[in-house]
Amino acid sequence: MRLRHIEVFSAIISTGSAAGAAKLLHISQPAISKVLKHAEQSLGFALFIRDKGKLVPTPEALRLREELGPLEDQLRRIRRLSATLAHGAVRPLAVAVTPAIAYTVLPQAVAAWCEAFPDANCELAVAHTREIEQALLLGEAELGLTMRPISHPNLIATPILDCRLCAIAPAGWWPEELLTRPVQPSELANTQLISIDADDYLGALLASWVADTPGVVSRVSVQTYPLAHALVENRVGVALVDSLTARSTGKRHSVQTRPVASDQTLHVYAVTERSRPPLKLGERLLQSLREAAR
Numbered sequence: 001m002r003l004r005h006i007e008v009f010s011a012i013i014s015t016g017s018a019a020g021a022a023k024l025l026h027i028s029q030p031a032i033s034k035v036l037k038h039a040e041q042s043l044g045f046a047l048f049i050r051d052k053g054k055l056v057p058t059p060e061a062l063r064l065r066e067e068l069g070p071l072e073d074q075l076r077r078i079r080r081l082s083a084t085l086a087h088g089a090v091r092p093l094a095v096a097v098t099p100a101i102a103y104t105v106l107p108q109a110v111a112a113w114c115e116a117f118p119d120a121n122c123e124l125a126v127a128h129t130r131e132i133e134q135a136l137l138l139g140e141a142e143l144g145l146t147m148r149p150i151s152h153p154n155l156i157a158t159p160i161l162d163c164r165l166c167a168i169a170p171a172g173w174w175p176e177e178l179l180t181r182p183v184q185p186s187e188l189a190n191t192q193l194i195s196i197d198a199d200d201y202l203g204a205l206l207a208s209w210v211a212d213t214p215g216v217v218s219r220v221s222v223q224t225y226p227l228a229h230a231l232v233e234n235r236v237g238v239a240l241v242d243s244l245t246a247r248s249t250g251k252r253h254s255v256q257t258r259p260v261a262s263d264q265t266l267h268v269y270a271v272t273e274r275s276r277p278p279l280k281l282g283e284r285l286l287q288s289l290r291e292a293a294r
Helices: 003-015 018-025 029-043 059-086 106-116 129-137 201-210 225-233 243-247 280-293
Strands: 048-051 054-057 093-097 122-126 143-146 155-170 193-196 218-222 238-242 255-259 265-273
Touching: 003 018, 003 029, 003 059, 018 029, 054 059, 093 129, 093 280, 106 122, 106 280, 129 143, 129 155, 129 265, 143 280, 155 201, 155 225, 155 243, 155 280, 193 201, 193 225, 201 238, 218 225, 225 238, 225 243, 225 255, 238 243, 243 255, 265 280
Parallel strands: 093 122, 093 143, 193 218, 193 238
Antiparallel strands: 048 054, 143 265, 155 238, 155 255, 155 265
């Protein structure tokens, strides 16, 4: 099958008719029918059965679609990249950022950025690190912000902020004299612990930190640090988070914070695509982010 055959085949599968495929691909219905006929002649079997104006895929077509799935995904990514490149010079500063940063220091940084560039536009997307990598590689984002180290050869990750591990608990959980004393893993035994998904970079660090401690059990697991913070505010239990999340605002005086007895240092990374140096707009946002963190 040629790429044009695959494109038309996929459009018909998605819409159920030649008319729908024509509208989706912005070409005429006769052109759709011509490409479909050529595809079926080339393959030597029918792809669709005509039934009351609808095109119903044959068993062979359904099996073929299973194999074409990854290629269709790639073609969609190519279309997205093409659209992005077409808007290159006039598009806003696009930033993809993980939740732990988006809901803590980023709003203050963006406020300062907007004051510095009153005529510029910014698009913010909250995403996980793997999604940020893809957005940068496809040219859908100019800048990524994450706490997870990046090792892709086409991406550059620059540490811009240092963080530490912290424990947060509902107000009154610990005596005041303990708040400056680092939390030991043994203190979390028989405590309702809110854990971060171990597939997450920080979650894996925290899981390793308490792994050999008897009696440490988690009944609630979350995927984002802001959700862990909100659960602590509502007295669900204790959570281990980064210091940005620990300092984030919520209900007044609703959370206590203690450092964690660990030498592990976390970083916030600014990630860019290697062939696209950071724009002035992006550099100014990073400066605002550092100021907000301080």
